[in-house]
Amino acid sequence: xxxxxxxxxxxxxxxxxxxxxxxxxxxxxxxxxxxxxxxxxxxxxxxxxxxxxxxxxxxxxxxxxxxxxxxxxxxxxxxxxxxxxxxxxxxxxxxxxxxxxxxxxxxxxxxxxxxxxxxxxxxxxxxxxxxxxxxxxxxxxxxxxxxxxxxxxxxxxxxxxxxxxxxxxxxxxxxxxxxxxxxxxxxxxxxxxxxxxxxxxxxxxxxxxxxxxxxxxxxxxxxxxxxxxxxxxxxxxxxxxxxxxxxxxxxxxxxxxxxxxxxxxxxxxxxxxxxxxxxxxxxxxxxxxxxxxxxxxxxxxxxxxxxxxxxxxxxxxxxxxxxxxxxxxxxxxxxxxxxxxxxxxxxxxxxxxxxxxxxxxxxxxxxxxxxxxxxxxxxxxxxxxxxxxxxxxxxxxxxxxxx
Amino acid sequence: xxxxxxxxxxxxxxxxxxxxxxxxxxxxxxxxxxxxxxxxxxxxxxxxxxxxxxxxxxxxxxxxxxxxxxxxxxxxxxxxxxxxxxxxxxxxxxxxxxxxxxxxxxxxxxxxxxxxxxxxxxxxxxxxxxxxxxxxxxxxxxxxxxxxxxxxxxxxxxxxxxxxxxxxxxxxxxxxxxxxxxxxxxxxxxxxxxxxxxxxxxxxxxxxxxxxxxxxxxxxxxxxxxxxxxxxxxxxxxxx
Ligand SMILES: Nc1ncnc2c1ncn2[C@@H]1O[C@H](COP(=O)(O)OP(=O)(O)OP(=O)(O)O)[C@@H](O)[C@H]1O
Ligand SMILES: [Mg+2]
Numbered sequence: 001x002x003x004x005x006x007x008x009x010x011x012x013x014x015x016x017x018x019x020x021x022x023x024x025x026x027x028x029x030x031x032x033x034x035x036x037x038x039x040x041x042x043x044x045x046x047x048x049x050x051x052x053x054x055x056x057x058x059x060x061x062x063x064x065x066x067x068x069x070x071x072x073x074x075x076x077x078x079x080x081x082x083x084x085x086x087x088x089x090x091x092x093x094x095x096x097x098x099x100x101x102x103x104x105x106x107x108x109x110x111x112x113x114x115x116x117x118x119x120x121x122x123x124x125x126x127x128x129x130x131x132x133x134x135x136x137x138x139x140x141x142x143x144x145x146x147x148x149x150x151x152x153x154x155x156x157x158x159x160x161x162x163x164x165x166x167x168x169x170x171x172x173x174x175x176x177x178x179x180x181x182x183x184x185x186x187x188x189x190x191x192x193x194x195x196x197x198x199x200x201x202x203x204x205x206x207x208x209x210x211x212x213x214x215x216x217x218x219x220x221x222x223x224x225x226x227x228x229x230x231x232x233x234x235x236x237x238x239x240x241x242x243x244x245x246x247x248x249x250x251x252x253x254x255x256x257x258x259x260x261x262x263x264x265x266x267x268x269x270x271x272x273x274x275x276x277x278x279x280x281x282x283x284x285x286x287x288x289x290x291x292x293x294x295x296x297x298x299x300x301x302x303x304x305x306x307x308x309x310x311x312x313x314x315x316x317x318x319x320x321x322x323x324x325x326x327x328x329x330x331x332x333x334x335x336x337x338x339x340x341x342x343x344x345x346x347x348x349x350x351x352x353x354x355x356x357x358x359x360x361x362x363x364x365x366x367x368x369x370x371x372x373x374x375x376x377x378x379x380x381x382x383x384x385x386x387x388x389x390x391x392x393x394x395x396x397x398x399x400x401x402x403x
Numbered sequence: 404x405x406x407x408x409x410x411x412x413x414x415x416x417x418x419x420x421x422x423x424x425x426x427x428x429x430x431x432x433x434x435x436x437x438x439x440x441x442x443x444x445x446x447x448x449x450x451x452x453x454x455x456x457x458x459x460x461x462x463x464x465x466x467x468x469x470x471x472x473x474x475x476x477x478x479x480x481x482x483x484x485x486x487x488x489x490x491x492x493x494x495x496x497x498x499x500x501x502x503x504x505x506x507x508x509x510x511x512x513x514x515x516x517x518x519x520x521x522x523x524x525x526x527x528x529x530x531x532x533x534x535x536x537x538x539x540x541x542x543x544x545x546x547x548x549x550x551x552x553x554x555x556x557x558x559x560x561x562x563x564x565x566x567x568x569x570x571x572x573x574x575x576x577x578x579x580x581x582x583x584x585x586x587x588x589x590x591x592x593x594x595x596x597x598x599x600x601x602x603x604x605x606x607x608x609x610x611x612x613x614x615x616x617x618x619x620x621x622x623x624x625x626x627x628x629x630x631x632x633x634x635x636x637x638x639x640x641x642x643x
Contacts, residue, residue: 316486
């Protein structure tokens, strides 16, 4: 029998029981739909995370004060000082883009007409180099500013938009933090959100000396010391170097009272979570496909029994066992493919909806869609084989006599 | 040469203890172009014999040579091919596929022979015309009378130009008028196309109109009579 004739035959048989066919393929529908939707979601989430990781910089190392507890949180703070940063700057030279002190404080910044709370980041000129953060207008902080505790400020793009909505370049304008007037000397380029979701452009930069002396009342308590490696493969070596130098400097005996971590490893948790999710999806999908496959096998067995007489007639007029086998295999295959088609459509719809809801890029993988179809087809053929074989082995006489 | 040759064919149903010996040593030869009626009382073994002749079943012992080939040497696929190309069946219960139209039913043997669709259509049309059903192409079996269904079945049986047409009580489910019509069809096919026909019937009148009548009794051939002279039967020469 020709393939075209065989497919037409199978299609006709399926159309006889439309409702039953759709219900039968439900397992496959759920399997493929969940795979497509969830894998797309995981990919989207992953892409978004990657994007943000790139925004922050994969090469960034964060040094924070505190002892790491058994449960992984930081506690028991002995502040990081300018001196700590200075020591690191002097002793760890190769493989890093310098070090930058960061002391942050939430304050309200204002112009004459506008006020907005934001992060005041006291830092050093090297910060721009460490974060590889170019300027949109003006200049970044200078050594001169640092030395003089100058009242100058570099605005993040978001703050610029909030304080000077009509002014793209506010260099030369002045703003106020508490009672201190500062002159705007630069605006940084937008950098977007961090992996944690914070807007990195919602902050202003002032010399760390200015912050410590004039805003924090002389308190020297660095929130962070930042550095970035020039070569990602050297990440672990540099981290070790940094730890060694600081351990010596801060005279740590049994336990470090600081924490050195890379942005990359901080996001590893998220990566592990997406992995776990993917495994879970794979399990769910396999189970639904299995259930779907058994459903197909079941309905095909019913179909073979129902149509025993038809099989007998076909054999009597010349259908070979192979013709019968192929006929029922194709039916099972088509049932599975119908399920696959519905499942893929639902899955794609779900993926798009989720992407909109979670504001991550729609990420539909063409190979995944074709793989879904291939797997559906495989399930159909695998689970359809036994019923088809049963049909093909019927004895023509017995089948003809069947009531 | 004999198209059909049975040598001491026996058929035993069931396993030891409850055996039924349906055929008890049948010797039968049928030549090309013959019209043989097989008659006998109910349970005498007619259908059993037909099933063996039609390669739907195999003898328990003895040989069946179809066109000189011992069917015992053939596998299931080869038997299917023989049923498809050398044999045509007409059953008492028509055995049409309910979900398919008349023309699709007639086409079916050609599908299994791998004939392209357009050729199939044309041939099936031609066959339906021969049996006088050109107006009922797209009717489904449940939209046709018994006689029409049996004509469709005949068209289906003949579409591959089989060497033998086998019919097991083809008129059994039809009223006598329609039955006569079908029989007239058979006689015409035999006379005009030289179609070899083996037909089972337990209707004595019908059987005696056939050129050769084989009577089966209790699994044995009781008589094998060739009616003398040309068949100037009222039925056979009647109007179409
Ligand atoms: N599948 C079977 N299993 C067991 N016995 C069977 C089977 N088929 C037929 N028989 C027996 O074989 C004998 C012959 O049956 P068969 O059907 O050939 O008779 P028949 O001549 O066609 O009768 P009828 O005119 O009623 O159709 C009967 O006794 C029947 O009971
Ligand atoms: Mg019978």
